Amino acid sequence: MKFAIKSIGLLLAASWSISPLSAQQTLDPAIADVANSGDTAWILTSSALVLLMTLPGLALFYGGLVRAKNFLSVLIQCMAVVGICSVLWIVVGYTLAFGGVTNGFLGSGMNWMLNNLGNVRQGTFVPESAFAMFQMTFAVITPALMIGAWVERARFGWVVAFCALWSLVVYAPVAHWVWGGGWLSNLGVLDFAGGIVVHTTAGVSALVVAIMLGKRMGWPKTLMLPHSPALTVAGAAMLWVGWFGFNGGSALNATDDAAAAIINTHIAASMAALVWILIEKFKVGKPTAVGVATGAIAGLATITPAAGFVGPGASILIGTAAAIVCFMAVGLVKNGFKIDDSLDVFAVHGVGGILGSLLLALFIGSGFGGVGHAEGMDFGSQFVAQLIGVGAVAIWSAIATAILGLGISFILPMRVSEDDERDGLDISNHGERAWDLD
Numbered sequence: 001m002k003f004a005i006k007s008i009g010l011l012l013a014a015s016w017s018i019s020p021l022s023a024q025q026t027l028d029p030a031i032a033d034v035a036n037s038g039d040t041a042w043i044l045t046s047s048a049l050v051l052l053m054t055l056p057g058l059a060l061f062y063g064g065l066v067r068a069k070n071f072l073s074v075l076i077q078c079m080a081v082v083g084i085c086s087v088l089w090i091v092v093g094y095t096l097a098f099g100g101v102t103n104g105f106l107g108s109g110m111n112w113m114l115n116n117l118g119n120v121r122q123g124t125f126v127p128e129s130a131f132a133m134f135q136m137t138f139a140v141i142t143p144a145l146m147i148g149a150w151v152e153r154a155r156f157g158w159v160v161a162f163c164a165l166w167s168l169v170v171y172a173p174v175a176h177w178v179w180g181g182g183w184l185s186n187l188g189v190l191d192f193a194g195g196i197v198v199h200t201t202a203g204v205s206a207l208v209v210a211i212m213l214g215k216r217m218g219w220p221k222t223l224m225l226p227h228s229p230a231l232t233v234a235g236a237a238m239l240w241v242g243w244f245g246f247n248g249g250s251a252l253n254a255t256d257d258a259a260a261a262i263i264n265t266h267i268a269a270s271m272a273a274l275v276w277i278l279i280e281k282f283k284v285g286k287p288t289a290v291g292v293a294t295g296a297i298a299g300l301a302t303i304t305p306a307a308g309f310v311g312p313g314a315s316i317l318i319g320t321a322a323a324i325v326c327f328m329a330v331g332l333v334k335n336g337f338k339i340d341d342s343l344d345v346f347a348v349h350g351v352g353g354i355l356g357s358l359l360l361a362l363f364i365g366s367g368f369g370g371v372g373h374a375e376g377m378d379f380g381s382q383f384v385a386q387l388i389g390v391g392a393v394a395i396w397s398a399i400a401t402a403i404l405g406l407g408i409s410f411i412l413p414m415r416v417s418e419d420d421e422r423d424g425l426d427i428s429n430h431g432e433r434a435w436d437l438d
Contacts, residue, residue: 036125046249050137053242061235068227069424072434097175104183148343149206189389193250195305203350205401215340236293247307264315271319272299298326301352306360311369
């Protein structure tokens with residue numbers, strides 16, 4: 001009997017030693033060389049969810065907010081940006097962002113055209129090809145977010161050229177600084193899913209472009225009401241669902257880390273939507289469809305950098321802060337500074353991303369239900385790191401955007417003519433109408 005038990009034990013030990021994932025590999029993703037099927041399936045699913053955020057989520061969210069004569073132009077811009085930025089990501093973007101660390105500012109050129117990808121992305125249990133695809137969906141939604149700042153007046157050719165170059169000059173380097181082992185990550189800057197990499201870059205750049213383009217004809221004296229709040233709510237709903245992949249997928253595994261990020265994402269969006277319409281009720285007398293949609297997006301943007309680091313209680317507070325601060329920012333940008341950031345990209349995404357990145361330093365503490373500060377870090381040092389990260393990225397985004405926008409305008413004008421703007425971009429830029437009302 002003892003011999004039989006020993007034999008079974010030896011067989012089990014032998015089978016474990018030759019299994020695809022040894023015990024050490026299972027516990028240490030840094031040395032894993034075989035992908036985990038569950039993690040891989042989750043990353044593939046998350047990639048689809050994040051792409052859904054752009055098409056059709058963001059396209060409908062923005063499209064419903066513009067006048068009917070410009071609806072189709074928003075959809076076309078979103079699709080064109082997805083196309084050009086996806087191609088560039090494969091060719092050069094991925095290696096600039098996630099290639100081997102060299103000087104801390106750009107990745108090495110070993111992965112042009114996605115060459116030389118590893119079986120498993122270091123630090124994860126997913127194939128590097130799946131990781132590259134997941135990150136590609138971030139690289140396409142980030143420039144697409146900026147479309148809301150220039151709707152109804154930017155020339156289509158300029159939009160495509162600007163977003164293409166911006167994805168390589170602004171997005172890819174910043175992704176490397178924070179997520180690719182670059183200089184900001186070495187300072188201890190944290191960004192779970194893109195409060196700095198996505199929302200700060202897009203928000204600040206959108207504000208710069210809005211200033212460079214100037215106001216829409218008749219703004220702000222002429223009311224430019226959303227032509228379809230229903231489409232905006234539908235788009236926001238798709239963004240909300242897709243954000244589960246955006247934040248939950250950023251855990252890069254199918255474990256409680258992803259579940260925690262999704263819970264925090266949902267509760268922050270819920271709280272922000274409720275607080276936003278409560279503010280509307282007191283300020284304008286009625287809660288609106290656009291308000292509840294915008295509030296939810298503000299909550300989603302603000303929780304993004306902290307989603308995997310904080311607890312649900314902190315997420316409620318972050319969602320509350322998101323609604324209050326972003327609501328105030330909308331009024332300040334439009335009424336205070338008189339900047340026609342048409343669909344409030346900076347006030348919602350930029351301010352939300354910055355706010356969440358700074359609040360992370362407080363709520364990551366274990367006393368608030370967070371995962372706790374990293375070794376050698378406390379609230380003060382983490383806050384300073386976050387402030388440096390936000391400041392450096394905002395400055396780089398603003399300077400690079402101004403140079404790119406102006407440089408491209410020498411070849412492709414930024415803005416359509418007054419006649420084209422008056423007729424609407426659907427007809428003037430594309431020769432089509434979104435709606436046949438005859």
